[in-house]
Amino acid sequence: MSAREAIFARLRHQLAAGSSEQDRRETASARIAGHAANLIPARAQIDHGAQVKLFIDQAEAVQATVKTLASHDDVPDEVTAYLRKHNLPQAIRHGTDAQLSGLDWHGRAPSLTVSHGPADPHDEASLSHAVAGVAETGTLILTSGPDNPTTLNFLPENHIVVVRAADITGTYEDVWQTIRATYGERQMPRTVNMITGPSRTGDIEQRIELGAHGPRRLHIIIIEN
Amino acid sequence: MVTVHSTSPHFKANARRALGDEQLQRALTNVPGGFIAKRQHAKDKLPEFDALRDEARDLKNHTLAHLDVYLEEYEARVIASGGHVHWCETPDEACRTVIDICKAHDARTVTKGKSMVTEEIHLNAAMQAAGIQPVETDLGEYIIQLRGETPSHIIAPAVHLNKDQIEADFRATHTHLPADRQLEEGAQLVNEARQILRQKYIDADVGITGANFLVAETGTSIIVTNEGNGDLTQSLPKAHIVMATIEKIVPTLEDASTILRLLGRNGTGQEFTSYTTFSTGPRRADDPDGPDEYHVVILDNGRTGMIGSDFQDMLRCIRCGACLNHCPVYQAVGGHAYGWVYPGPMGSVLTPSLIGVDQAGHLPNASTFCGRCEEVCPMRIPLPKMMRHWREREFERHLSPVTVRYGIGAWAFMAKRPKLYRLATGIAARLLKLWAGKTGRLEALAGAGGWTRHRDLPAPQGPTFMAQWKRRRP
Numbered sequence A: 001m002s003a004r005e006a007i008f009a010r011l012r013h014q015l016a017a018g019s020s021e022q023d024r025r026e027t028a029s030a031r032i033a034g035h036a037a038n039l040i041p042a043r044a045q046i047d048h049g050a051q052v053k054l055f056i057d058q059a060e061a062v063q064a065t066v067k068t069l070a071s072h073d074d075v076p077d078e079v080t081a082y083l084r085k086h087n088l089p090q091a092i093r094h095g096t097d098a099q100l101s102g103l104d105w106h107g108r109a110p111s112l113t114v115s116h117g118p119a120d121p122h123d124e125a126s127l128s129h130a131v132a133g134v135a136e137t138g139t140l141i142l143t144s145g146p147d148n149p150t151t152l153n154f155l156p157e158n159h160i161v162v163v164r165a166a167d168i169t170g171t172y173e174d175v176w177q178t179i180r181a182t183y184g185e186r187q188m189p190r191t192v193n194m195i196t197g198p199s200r201t202g203d204i205e206q207r208i209e210l211g212a213h214g215p216r217r218l219h220i221i222i223i224e225n
Numbered sequence B: 001m002v003t004v005h006s007t008s009p010h011f012k013a014n015a016r017r018a019l020g021d022e023q024l025q026r027a028l029t030n031v032p033g034g035f036i037a038k039r040q041h042a043k044d045k046l047p048e049f050d051a052l053r054d055e056a057r058d059l060k061n062h063t064l065a066h067l068d069v070y071l072e073e074y075e076a077r078v079i080a081s082g083g084h085v086h087w088c089e090t091p092d093e094a095c096r097t098v099i100d101i102c103k104a105h106d107a108r109t110v111t112k113g114k115s116m117v118t119e120e121i122h123l124n125a126a127m128q129a130a131g132i133q134p135v136e137t138d139l140g141e142y143i144i145q146l147r148g149e150t151p152s153h154i155i156a157p158a159v160h161l162n163k164d165q166i167e168a169d170f171r172a173t174h175t176h177l178p179a180d181r182q183l184e185e186g187a188q189l190v191n192e193a194r195q196i197l198r199q200k201y202i203d204a205d206v207g208i209t210g211a212n213f214l215v216a217e218t219g220t221s222i223i224v225t226n227e228g229n230g231d232l233t234q235s236l237p238k239a240h241i242v243m244a245t246i247e248k249i250v251p252t253l254e255d256a257s258t259i260l261r262l263l264g265r266n267g268t269g270q271e272f273t274s275y276t277t278f279s280t281g282p283r284r285a286d287d288p289d290g291p292d293e294y295h296v297v298i299l300d301n302g303r304t305g306m307i308g309s310d311f312q313d314m315l316r317c318i319r320c321g322a323c324l325n326h327c328p329v330y331q332a333v334g335g336h337a338y339g340w341v342y343p344g345p346m347g348s349v350l351t352p353s354l355i356g357v358d359q360a361g362h363l364p365n366a367s368t369f370c371g372r373c374e375e376v377c378p379m380r381i382p383l384p385k386m387m388r389h390w391r392e393r394e395f396e397r398h399l400s401p402v403t404v405r406y407g408i409g410a411w412a413f414m415a416k417r418p419k420l421y422r423l424a425t426g427i428a429a430r431l432l433k434l435w436a437g438k439t440g441r442l443e444a445l446a447g448a449g450g451w452t453r454h455r456d457l458p459a460p461q462g463p464t465f466m467a468q469w470k471r472r473r474p
């Protein structure tokens, strides 16, 4: 008997007292197909404007910085200003994201070197776009793909993330509905990253230090329309 | 249960040593400030916290009652997304499976995210014996790997160490760096580890992570980290191996979300951990990065035997660490005294289930039965009750030391004879009081030397409870 068979045989034997295998199968399939939400905290069940405000407060509470811009067109200026403020080289990398690629980088940020694709270990800063922001904890949702290489989220020390105000929502459950609508039932992109503030560790005497392995700084740019 | 390296049978000696270890005692003072106040604060900020605990308990009970079918659903989704699932009954099988995958990739170095299951199977030793170098990347795990130690806490592996010890380890190991560099501050230590490990991520052929949850709906594994090390570990190498156990399953993404609302708050006191990552299969055709291969190794190691037993509730554990942080015994002796991978109250229940009551039967005695662990457990696991179950079993199996057995036997004899009991306790109380003299405290007591070594026994004051009770009754 294979290990798999042995494990399932033991499980079925132990579980038989509770219900029949047929019943178990039907109950489990129904729960998966229904993917009903459980209790949702009241905190984020508020109007959209309040959700955006909550998102900002929560992100700042975990040491992210937030800047709100009127439109995507202003992103190159903000990136340049951010890099200058932190004394970083004028260089940024992003994926093949249509919205970011379509910006007037040359015109708006002539001194900036813009590169594309997955992170290089020497990159100091990267730019991604989040498919959603979750107000309840100030969490960004990033999905992997050519437009958003996962390594950009973790390798550089400075991570800048663009999210549309319209994509900021209350809860994680809202995000799963969006992902199902995009990828299909029971489908996921290779990676969904929930990012809440920059990297940190408490491993030395339980005192929090930022920038353990992932980004030391997380800068969120919210696009109003 | 062949590869058990445990000092659990020597809990008492371990604990005695721990109480006399000044460095350890200093480090342990960080536990209450580091965890307890933060958890309380996070809990207070979420009015639904206790209601979520009820839901989490119920949904996990439901999952365990349907575990076979949820595991099948999960496996089918992993395969459909291009991943592989490997089932293993024993630690040896799991180690061999991981090593075979590493060998198929000619792996020389392997990075590892934090995984208690790999500690449970002693994977690092097995890999080294096979000529593969494992590199721990979680800062705490990295530190204890340098020291040749095991984690002393399930979420804060190096909580038993002080900064100056870590500084000394870094200076002794990172000898290519200037000897006169500044390294006294926590930030400097974190930065040095960051620089060293950066290259290791890039050089690694395979990355191994644990899994906080496996989602049956989508075939997804979830890891929760603050450092981002697990993400670099799984996205840079050619292959990603997930080391998991059968009880990590949750039915849906919604169910995972419910438990995630509890995990960070209850463990570190964060509203949400910095990085919660959902991984499904290997990189897709047009993905510019991510692993080419995705393997999930699912271990049983005695867990199927807990289903339907007095200890099934323990399989709800999400390894948040709160029961350790709030345990007076853990706070006093730290994690290593427990002698095996899982310390504290959760370890006292789980360890005998996994390595046997003959090895770990003493652990359920490492409790004051104050009940704090159950009070703070997000999954409402009745830890004290299960420790009592183990105590009963240990007694039934006559594994208690002979003095304890005779002691309890004598007590039982007396307790069944109320008159004799009252007479004897009355005499004993008066004797002890006399003996203690003016201070009212006994610094040593024959037959209770272990108890009085680190604290005084208050001498009984006044008549016995039974006598007082009798007097008060109208």
Ligand code: SF4
Residues within 6 Å of the ligand: B316, B317, B318, B319, B320, B321, B322, B323, B324, B346, B373, B376, B377, B378, B379, B380, B381, B383
């Ligand atoms: S037993 Fe409960 S409190 Fe302890 S680690 Fe597990 S889930 Fe957390």
